Amino acid sequence: MKKEKRKRSAMEKREARNFYLYTAPWLAGFLVLTLYPILYSFYLMFTNTDLTGTGQFIGFENLRYAFTDDTLFGKAFYNTIRYVVMFIPSSIILAFFIALLLSKRIKGLGFFRTAFYIPYITSGVAVTILWGWIFQKDFGIINYLLSLIGVQGPNWLGDKKVAMFAIVILSLWTIGNNIIIMLAGIQDIPQSYYESAQIDGAGAICQTFYITLPLSTPTIYFNLIVTVIAAFQIFQQPMILTNGGPLNSTYTAAMHLYNNGFLYGKMGYASMMAWSIFAVIMMITVVIVSSSKHWVFYDE
Structure with missing residues (x-):
C-alpha cells in the first residue's frame, strides 16, 4: 500500500x-x-511619454485633452461607430443566408465554400488594393457596370457621403470566417427537427425562420461578439484606401491611435486611445452578453 x-x-x-x-x-x-x-x-495612459520612452506622469490630462481640445477624437469615434452600425448587422445577416445556401446539397458545393472563404485568408493589403481599383471613379469595374445601364456611378473613395459605404462593402467581402462558423452551426442542427416540420406541412421558409434561425442564435451570438471586437479596430482598409479622407469621413479611432503613437510620437495619448477603444468594446460586449438570455436559444 x-x-x-x-x-x-x-x-x-x-x-x-x-x-x-x-x-x-x-x-x-x-x-x-x-x-x-x-x-x-x-x-x-496617464503620462506624456513619447517614442523615446521619456515622459512624466500627468494624471487625467490626456483624457481632458481628448474631450476638450482634440477635435479628431470625437470624429474618429463617430466614424468608427458609424462603420460598426453599418457593417455588423449586414455582415451577420449576409453570413447567415450565405451559410444557409452553402448547407444545401448542390453541385459544386466545395468550390463555392472555398470561394467564399478565400478572401478571408488572402492578404488584407492585396485585397484592399484590388478593391481600390474596383472603386476607381473613372475606370473602376463597378462604375463601368453601372454605366452599362445608364447610371453614373459615384466617386466611391472621393465623396465623403459614400466613402464609408465603400469601406463597408470591402469589409463584407472578407467575412468568410463568419460564414464558415455559421455553416458549422447550421449543420449541427438535428435533421429530425426538419423531418418533423415537413410532416406537419411546414415549407422551406417556415423551417428557416422557426428552426434554423432560432437554433443558430448561439452561433450568431459568437459571431456578433467577435465581429464587434474586430469592427471597432478597423484600420487597414481606410488607411490604405482613403487615409481617413475625404475630409476625415473615414478617419477611425484605430487610425487616430496609430497617428498619435507612431507619427506624432505621443505614446501616452495613443495608450489612452487604445484603452478608450477597449472600454467601448467592453461596454458593448457586456450589453450583448447580458441580453443574450432573451434571444439566444439552445437545443436543450
Missing part, C-alpha cells in the same frame, strides 16, 4: 513537473509579450 502511494506521489510530482516545463515557454511569452505590455500601456 505504501509503495503504491509512493509510486502515485512520484507520478504526480513528475506530471506536475512536466506540466510546468511544457507550459513555461508559453507562460513566459504571455507574461513578457502580452501581460506586461497591457499593464505598461495602462500606466502610459
Whole structure:
C-alpha cells in the first residue's frame, strides 16, 4: 500500500513537473509579450511619454485633452461607430443566408465554400488594393457596370457621403470566417427537427425562420461578439484606401491611435486611445452578453 502511494506521489510530482516545463515557454511569452505590455500601456495612459520612452506622469490630462481640445477624437469615434452600425448587422445577416445556401446539397458545393472563404485568408493589403481599383471613379469595374445601364456611378473613395459605404462593402467581402462558423452551426442542427416540420406541412421558409434561425442564435451570438471586437479596430482598409479622407469621413479611432503613437510620437495619448477603444468594446460586449438570455436559444 505504501509503495503504491509512493509510486502515485512520484507520478504526480513528475506530471506536475512536466506540466510546468511544457507550459513555461508559453507562460513566459504571455507574461513578457502580452501581460506586461497591457499593464505598461495602462500606466502610459496617464503620462506624456513619447517614442523615446521619456515622459512624466500627468494624471487625467490626456483624457481632458481628448474631450476638450482634440477635435479628431470625437470624429474618429463617430466614424468608427458609424462603420460598426453599418457593417455588423449586414455582415451577420449576409453570413447567415450565405451559410444557409452553402448547407444545401448542390453541385459544386466545395468550390463555392472555398470561394467564399478565400478572401478571408488572402492578404488584407492585396485585397484592399484590388478593391481600390474596383472603386476607381473613372475606370473602376463597378462604375463601368453601372454605366452599362445608364447610371453614373459615384466617386466611391472621393465623396465623403459614400466613402464609408465603400469601406463597408470591402469589409463584407472578407467575412468568410463568419460564414464558415455559421455553416458549422447550421449543420449541427438535428435533421429530425426538419423531418418533423415537413410532416406537419411546414415549407422551406417556415423551417428557416422557426428552426434554423432560432437554433443558430448561439452561433450568431459568437459571431456578433467577435465581429464587434474586430469592427471597432478597423484600420487597414481606410488607411490604405482613403487615409481617413475625404475630409476625415473615414478617419477611425484605430487610425487616430496609430497617428498619435507612431507619427506624432505621443505614446501616452495613443495608450489612452487604445484603452478608450477597449472600454467601448467592453461596454458593448457586456450589453450583448447580458441580453443574450432573451434571444439566444439552445437545443436543450
